[in-house]
Amino acid sequence: MTEKTERKPIPLEFEKPLQLLSEQIQALESQLSDHPELEKDVDRLQDQYRRLKKSLYSNLKPIDHLAIARHPQRPYTRDYFDRWDSAWIELHGDRKGSDDEAMVCGLISLSKDIRCIALGTQKGRALRDKQLCNFGMPQPEGYRKALRLFKHADKFGLPVVTLIDTPGAYPGLTAEEHNQAQAIAVNLMELAGVSVPIISVVTGEGGSGGALAIGVANRILMLEHSVYSVISPEGCASILWRSADKVLEAAQSMRITAREILELGVIDGVIPEPLGGAHHDYDFAAEQVREAILGELRKLSKLSADAIRKDRQDKFRKIGAFSES
Amino acid sequence: MDLKEWFANRQKRREREDFVVKQPLSTEEYCALWTQCFQCRELLYTKELRDSLHVCPKCQYHFRIGADQRIEQLADPDTFKEIDATMTSADPLNFVDTDTYPNRRRQAEQKSGIKEAVITGTCKIDGNDAALGVMDFAFFGGSMGSVVGEKVTRLIEKAIEEELPLILVSSSGGARMQEGILSLMQLAKTSSALKDLSDRGLLYISLLSEPTFGGVTASFAMLGDIIIAEPGARVGFAGRRVIEQTIRQKLPADFQTAEYLLKHGQVDMVVERSSLKSTITRLIEFHRPLIARGQTSPNGKSKVGRA
Numbered sequence A: 001m002t003e004k005t006e007r008k009p010i011p012l013e014f015e016k017p018l019q020l021l022s023e024q025i026q027a028l029e030s031q032l033s034d035h036p037e038l039e040k041d042v043d044r045l046q047d048q049y050r051r052l053k054k055s056l057y058s059n060l061k062p063i064d065h066l067a068i069a070r071h072p073q074r075p076y077t078r079d080y081f082d083r084w085d086s087a088w089i090e091l092h093g094d095r096k097g098s099d100d101e102a103m104v105c106g107l108i109s110l111s112k113d114i115r116c117i118a119l120g121t122q123k124g125r126a127l128r129d130k131q132l133c134n135f136g137m138p139q140p141e142g143y144r145k146a147l148r149l150f151k152h153a154d155k156f157g158l159p160v161v162t163l164i165d166t167p168g169a170y171p172g173l174t175a176e177e178h179n180q181a182q183a184i185a186v187n188l189m190e191l192a193g194v195s196v197p198i199i200s201v202v203t204g205e206g207g208s209g210g211a212l213a214i215g216v217a218n219r220i221l222m223l224e225h226s227v228y229s230v231i232s233p234e235g236c237a238s239i240l241w242r243s244a245d246k247v248l249e250a251a252q253s254m255r256i257t258a259r260e261i262l263e264l265g266v267i268d269g270v271i272p273e274p275l276g277g278a279h280h281d282y283d284f285a286a287e288q289v290r291e292a293i294l295g296e297l298r299k300l301s302k303l304s305a306d307a308i309r310k311d312r313q314d315k316f317r318k319i320g321a322f323s324e325s
Numbered sequence B: 001m002d003l004k005e006w007f008a009n010r011q012k013r014r015e016r017e018d019f020v021v022k023q024p025l026s027t028e029e030y031c032a033l034w035t036q037c038f039q040c041r042e043l044l045y046t047k048e049l050r051d052s053l054h055v056c057p058k059c060q061y062h063f064r065i066g067a068d069q070r071i072e073q074l075a076d077p078d079t080f081k082e083i084d085a086t087m088t089s090a091d092p093l094n095f096v097d098t099d100t101y102p103n104r105r106r107q108a109e110q111k112s113g114i115k116e117a118v119i120t121g122t123c124k125i126d127g128n129d130a131a132l133g134v135m136d137f138a139f140f141g142g143s144m145g146s147v148v149g150e151k152v153t154r155l156i157e158k159a160i161e162e163e164l165p166l167i168l169v170s171s172s173g174g175a176r177m178q179e180g181i182l183s184l185m186q187l188a189k190t191s192s193a194l195k196d197l198s199d200r201g202l203l204y205i206s207l208l209s210e211p212t213f214g215g216v217t218a219s220f221a222m223l224g225d226i227i228i229a230e231p232g233a234r235v236g237f238a239g240r241r242v243i244e245q246t247i248r249q250k251l252p253a254d255f256q257t258a259e260y261l262l263k264h265g266q267v268d269m270v271v272e273r274s275s276l277k278s279t280i281t282r283l284i285e286f287h288r289p290l291i292a293r294g295q296t297s298p299n300g301k302s303k304v305g306r307a
Helices: A013-030 A036-058 A062-069 A077-084 A127-132 A140-156 A173-177 A180-193 A208-212 A233-241 A244-254 A258-263 A282-300 A305-317 B003-015 B027-033 B046-051 B067-074 B101-112 B146-162 B177-199 B240-247 B258-263 B273-286
Strands: A089-091 A103-109 A115-121 A160-166 A198-207 A219-223 A227-229 A269-271 A322-324 B034-036 B043-045 B081-083 B087-089 B118-125 B128-135 B166-172 B204-212 B226-229
Touching (some): A013 A036, A062 A227, A062 A233, A077 A160, A115 A140, A140 A160, A160 A208, A173 B240, A198 A208, A198 A282, A219 A282, A227 A258, A227 B177, A233 A244, A269 A282, A305 B177, B034 B046, B067 B118, B067 B166, B081 B146, B146 B166, B146 B177, B226 B258, B226 B273
Parallel strands (some): A160 A198, B128 B166
Antiparallel strands (some): A103 A115, A322 B087, B034 B043, B081 B118
16 A cells, blocks of 8 residues: 655756756766766756755745645645555445545554544545545535544544645535535534544645635644645735736735744644655655654643643634734 | 828827826726626616615526625614624734735735625514624635634624624525634534523524535524525535535536525525515514513513513
């Protein structure tokens, strides 16, 4: 099941200069045996490459973070689960007539002493897979499946870990008929009452209500290049600017990046990614996320059941910016 | 006086300052006098329309109404006491699209005459004490930002504190984009407060009015113990256009209307505006607690036995 990590990362648009330079270096290197005098040039170019890489990734624009968060090779929920616990047990179905593949749920041992209920939205990798997972957009049934697991966790006193990577809840005909809005709303309400610790990590795209429906947590963490927003930058651009090509502006204005959302006080921490993004090193990314979750869970384990619920409700109670005169 | 002289005099008369030519009514003024029904195209006298609770007498089309009119229709006269009336949103993101957020908010305030997209308070409904919150689509499309989230949450907390039934009237395009992620978090904030309300065994009636979408539907609007929709009101999660673009097929004509919702088990009832107040009253009175809550509550207040 575990995918190999040696795949060659596909460069993104803003990474193109880096790729060009790397190709030049390779070309020069291949001639090195015949022309040893080229070594100086190679060294110089490699130095240039390192500097460019550093400056490129330390000056990412929101739109670049968005591109990394949506990278087709970005590790998905199953990639994390497989690495955390190769023997994790998957649980299926909402018990009401459906099993949504876009929501993956299971029993996972995060470490020797910490077991948890883990669930998350799943984008598919191959086309068939993508269709099965509906491109990571759950139907109401997916949220109800998650709710079943939240209650399961509460019953057995197991902490909950949720991984968020979704463009949003699916906007479709049957999704509406089966009451997508209610499925999300009920999760928001019921999550407030859960008395076991909940940790949410935005690993890719945090797409509005569809993300929040599994994200009402005691601690919310975001991967360095992940994004979280009230509406997709494309949607925002087409509504506020009435133009689909204003995505850049919309991404900028909405403050969608992990750092900005941390500054707004909505999330509790940012998990560093390998240089260039999590898709450059799955194992490293998975380990970083696992350690961050374990750290938070250990801190929360000291709280009583009531205190855990209160901690979570207080966290959201405080969010908002307004004035009273 | 010959004709030439008369014309000259007329010119002089016109030039005199006190001479005012009575202007015909402007288009806006005519429009204010008459209202055309969106559904049956009947021309209705606005005054009469107001008397019929803004429901077309011909086809029963329920016009969108403002928060003040809704409160007037539901609360007993002079019983509504507004809370948090002065709360206004900050501009946490320094948001700019084609205009700045503070400018847009000012325009919304001028256009609607209210300070935010929800008005909250306590009132009596046919003598029953209640917490009432009404959204107004005229302010910023009824969008939910920090202020709507906070006012609704405080209203829920007031309902808990005073053991009141809660009535929320929704009308919203969804979360307010200009406050970004903070708007999204209001969904969790309000729903979390409703969890406390529900745990206390207090009644929450959600009234869905034209239109209710997005973040408001995906939070408090769909969490009522009883959910009522007004006839013809369009309610949903995603907008019709978004869905059509996603699934690339035509949607049924009555898609996302109150009647469609009723057919699909999403609301308890569709109630005409004229019988809304009496329906809400019956629901409140039916759910009046059988056991005196006050006996166990720490503040010793009891609402049982009050009409």
